[in-house]
Amino acid sequence: MRLLIIEDDRDAAEYLAKAFREVGHVADLATDGEDGLGLAQAGQYDVLIVDRMLPKRDGLSVIAALRTEGNETPILILSALGQVDDRVKGLRAGGDDYLPKPYAFSELLARVEVLSRRRGGRTEETAYKVGDLELDRLSHRVSRNGEEIVLQPREFRLLEYLMKHAGQVVTRTMLLENVWDYHFDPQTNVIDVHISRLRGKIDKGFAQPLLHTVRGAGYIIRDGAR
């Protein structure tokens, strides 16, 4: 994956680039809005990581410029402002995701990976399959090894989100945002309890667990064979 990081704090940017390279991605750096826009226009990137406040040219204006040119590269906005309306403003300007500082690298990585994957198939599939677990989005049916599993509506959406991003790490915040549409931090880790419930329904009694916990990051659903 090729990334462009537009961030004026050189230390933070270097750290990010190094961390991305360690997990096997290619990361370019720009430290102001003008350079960032130029690089983004010239190069082929899978995901852009844009800080909101940049010298020379504001992050949101860089995004807006790219979008008016028809550049559809997924963009993740980083911001020291973490309030809901700032997030809304960022997404409205053409960003695809928004992460307030300070963030955990695992959170950023998970989000960037989900964004890069999204680029390929814009059309959403109607059914997902991970190993012998199947989910039909139209009939709202879930089955494993041919046996039907009854899920509550929220459990269905949770599993749907996990399976849509099968093979990718999904963080708790991502789940809270996408499954519950909450953007605050529910002090206790309520998500873990929901996951363990879901796990009880889809993995219990099967030799091969599909829903895994990734320490310090989140959850992943994948075929154990890999």
Add this chain to the structure above:
Amino acid sequence: MTALGKLFRTTAFKLTLIYLVIFSVFAVFLLGYFAWNTRRLITEQIHQTVDAEITGLAEQYRLGGIRRLVLVIDARTRRPGFSLYLVTTPAGQGLAGNVGSLAHGVLDTDGWSETEYRRLDESEGSRHGALVRVFQLPGGFRLLVGRDLEERERLYDIVVAAGRWSIALIVVLGLAGGFFVTRRVLKRVDAMTETARTIMAGNFSGRLAIAGTGDELDRLAENLNAMLERIEALMRGLKEVSDNIAHDLKTPLTRLRNRCEQALRTSRDEAGYRAALEATIEESDALIRTFNALLMIARAESGQAREDMGNFDAAEITRDVAELYEPLADEKGLMLSVDASAAAPVHGNRELVSQALANLLDNAIKYVGSRPHVVNGAEADIVVKALNDNDHILLTVGDRGPGIPEADRGRATERFVRLERSRSEPGSGLGLSLAAAVARLHGGELRLEDNHPGLNAVIALPRAEPPRNDA
């Protein structure tokens, strides 16, 4: 600025000057009118008496000729008074009367005129003013009857003098009064300014003096004192918060540092370092959460969040939040029940209200603890409700936990206050503060009530207007 200059510059003194001018003009007008009218009245009276006398004298002349007239006039001139008489031949030679000399030409024309004269018995050179009428008698004789104007002039002078004195008095009294009032006001304002200055210098317990007269300055002082009270409370709150922040952030930061140090000192292998680092990250995440909660509260309190407000159904939010927490309660062996069937329209920030409710529910689950005793199976441990109460929407979270003692309830919503029992529980101590701030932002309030036993936390929000059809 000199003291006098300061005095002249005051509003009270300027007002005094304006009133002084107005009253002086009024007094001058009044006295002028009085003087003019008196003069007119006297003149009129002179006209009348002179006319009457002339008619009488003309009658005497008609009856007894010039001889009789001269006799009558001689008799009249002997009476003391201000009357003037003169009878002359057609050639202008005086026959009788008390007038010594007259201004030239007065006798030549008939009718009224104001002139100067000398009395017959007076020495040469003295002059008096008089109002006279000349009357042509049949046979060419001329009759002059008049009145000395000294009386009139004297009265006029009296009025003018009275006017002068009264204006002088008005000015003096006005200035003195203005000076006195201004000085009194200025003294009190100066005292206020002085107090304000000491308050600005940092003594927030200072208060403005109240004279107790209930006047406008007292009212102003009372209001300013109330404002100072509020400012002091806010300052105290701010200080408390910063102290608490310092304490609550310093503690985990110290822990963080100690852990790192210890890891450096004692860890011999990678696993040891890894464990220490992981703990460090966890600790810093907790710190970030605390910061976020503080920012959230600040945002709710400053009213910034008003920008993204909309209409939503609080009952739906209640169901959603309860659903989010239900597995957590279940895991702790608690029964959570929801009663939110009726629509509860609220205008506000959906996200913040959700979070406030989530905090209450989080607290309830945290503090009820695992089921202490077996209760009647039908009764839930935690009940979440969305109720319509006239023009308010009540979002309530009732639990059967230990509750909060009456005395502590007020304090419980303050930032970072964690009542003794809860110190051991994880959490930032900001949950209730945020819920209270959110309720206030929406024009509502957070109430902590006794649930007999347990705590019933209520977020009361104003009910939104039912949506209009045209909207």
